Amino acid sequence: MKNKFVFAGLVAAGAAGLQSSFAEDAGLVSPKFWNVSGSLRGFYDDNYNIANSGATKKGSAGGELVPTITINQPFRQTDINIRYTYGLYYYQDRQDLNLNAIDQTHQADVWLDHAFSERWKAQIKDTFTVGSMPELISPTTGTTYRIQGDNIANHATLGLDTEWTRLLSTAIHYGNGIFDYQKGGATALDFLPTAPPSQLMVKGAGGGLVTSGLPVAGSGKSPANYAGALNRLEQSIGLDLKWNVQPNTVAFVGYEFSWVNYTADAPIAAYRLSPLSNQYFIYHSADRDNVSHYAYLGLEHSFSTSVSGSVRGGASFTDSYNDPLHPNTSFAPYADMSLSYSYSPGSYIQLGFTHDINATDVATVSSSGHLTQYTETSVLYASINHRITQKLSGSLIGRFQDSSYVGGSADNNSDQDYNVGVSLRYEINRHFSLESGYNYDDLIGASALSGRSYQRNRLYLGLAANF
Numbered sequence: 397m398k399n400k401f402v403f404a405g406l407v408a409a410g411a412a413g414l415q416s417s418f419a420e421d422a423g424l425v426s427p428k429f430w431n432v433s434g435s436l437r438g439f440y441d442d443n444y445n446i447a448n449s450g451a452t453k454k455g456s457a458g459g460e461l462v463p464t465i466t467i468n469q470p471f472r473q474t475d476i477n478i479r480y481t482y483g484l485y486y487y488q489d490r491q492d493l494n495l496n497a498i499d500q501t502h503q504a505d506v507w508l509d510h511a512f513s514e515r516w517k518a519q520i521k522d523t524f525t526v527g528s529m530p531e532l533i534s535p536t537t538g539t540t541y542r543i544q545g546d547n548i549a550n551h552a553t554l555g556l557d558t559e560w561t562r563l564l565s566t567a568i569h570y571g572n573g574i575f576d577y578q579k580g581g582a583t584a585l586d587f588l589p590t591a592p593p594s595q596l597m598v599k600g601a602g603g604g605l606v607t608s609g610l611p612v613a614g615s616g617k618s619p620a621n622y623a624g625a626l627n628r629l630e631q632s633i634g635l636d637l638k639w640n641v642q643p644n645t646v647a648f649v650g651y652e653f654s655w656v657n658y659t660a661d662a663p664i665a666a667y668r669l670s671p672l673s674n675q676y677f678i679y680h681s682a683d684r685d686n687v688s689h690y691a692y693l694g695l696e697h698s699f700s701t702s703v704s705g706s707v708r709g710g711a712s713f714t715d716s717y718n719d720p721l722h723p724n725t726s727f728a729p730y731a732d733m734s735l736s737y738s739y740s741p742g743s744y745i746q747l748g749f750t751h752d753i754n755a756t757d758v759a760t761v762s763s764s765g766h767l768t769q770y771t772e773t774s775v776l777y778a779s780i781n782h783r784i785t786q787k788l789s790g791s792l793i794g795r796f797q798d799s800s801y802v803g804g805s806a807d808n809n810s811d812q813d814y815n816v817g818v819s820l821r822y823e824i825n826r827h828f829s830l831e832s833g834y835n836y837d838d839l840i841g842a843s844a845l846s847g848r849s850y851q852r853n854r855l856y857l858g859l860a861a862n863f
Contacts, residue, residue: 502527524548630655677721769804771802795816810842815835828861
């Protein structure tokens with residue numbers, strides 16, 4: 397489920413962001429064998445570091461160039477689509493500060509559909525991304541800052557649909573997500589009060605005690621780096637049993653098993669064993685490994701040729717088995733709902749809601765020694781695309797995300813993230829168009845965590861081309 401949840405977040409966050417070209421639906425490909433498109437924009441971003449306040453909050457004018465190449469090759473039983481998007485972003489403020497003024501992003505998408513027969517069909521989808529923008533890499537983790545370096549994310553899904561009878565069919569699906577952040581280098585000493593190195597000792601590689609030879613006070617807690625907290629491998633495998641209730645209605649019941657392995661092998665938090673002790677237990681990345689079981693019911697229905705929707709709901713059972721001090725299990729609701737309505741040519745409305753658990757960059761420890769394991773996150777999104785005239789069209793996109801922390805000092809506290817985007821596009825001719833837009837982002841951080849809240853405003857104006 398996590399891969400589906402992340403993909404929905406990518407679409408919603410990307411569409412509301414400056415880099416909206418990354419949010420295009422994977423199915424919207426050119427009927428030609430090849431297609432080249434791109435945009436050239438000038439922009440102003442009043443918080444490009446996505447920072448809370450102070451010296452790290454910087455505004456800048458800049459420019460972006462985002463070309464895309466798409467290859468679409470149909471065969472007799474197989475369709476192959478490949479798309480590559482490159483992003484080049486220039487920030488005048490960083491140039492003035494004698495810093496690297498350029499950000500670069502890369503995204504490669506591959507889709508393959510193959511029909512073994514009329515009843516057996518397979519699909520493969522993969523998205524590989526390299527960049528420094530948190531909304532591009534993993535938008536549902538609560539990561540609030542621009543992360544320098546070539547950070548990597550890969551989302552892959554494989555599916556096999558089988559029609560056993562006219563009424564009964566099955567869908568087997570496998571998901572794989574890989575996340576690798578460059579920002580690393582934390583040691584156990586980074587999570588402790590200051591003490592002479594000669595009087596500190598670490599025991600154990602995957603979690604252990606650190607003893608200070610000096611009396612110390614305070615919690616010893618500090619934020620984990622992104623590599624330690626977020627580098628991971630997510631996998632899932634599931635089966636849906638589908639029943640064609642009516643020609644336009646499909647009901648299904650499904651089960652999925654998922655597992656998450658954190659791969660950085662780095663310290664992420666420290667827990668002081670008692671107020672009178674100078675011994676700390678050091679939590680490591682793998683201490684947040686978990687497995688989950690999902691069970692759900694669903695319905696897909698086409699109300700008409702212009703209105704369709706789907707809903708699936710159930711529950712997940714998660715086992716945080718690798719926590720060395722407090723292994724625990726928990727239940728959470730699971731939901732994924734969407735509705736689309738095409739009310740005229742070039743005009744449509746989309747609504748959706750998702751609820752699931754997902755990874756977080758926050759790794760804190762409560763006074764009882766419980767570690768933040770993940771967040772339970774709800775996302776509500778909506779978009780309106782309207783063709784105002786034959787050449788002028790506009791869009792309005794909104795997204796709200798509520799992420800509640802599970803475990804740690806912020807247990808049951810939540811972040812609220814609001815995103816709104818509005819844009820206009822004027823078609824000069826069939827190859828060129830003018831586009832402008834405004835995006836607003838507002839994160840209200842959990843009260844138990846300081847420095848996470850931020851606001852961000854972005855304006856852009858540019859030229860788009862399509863060949």
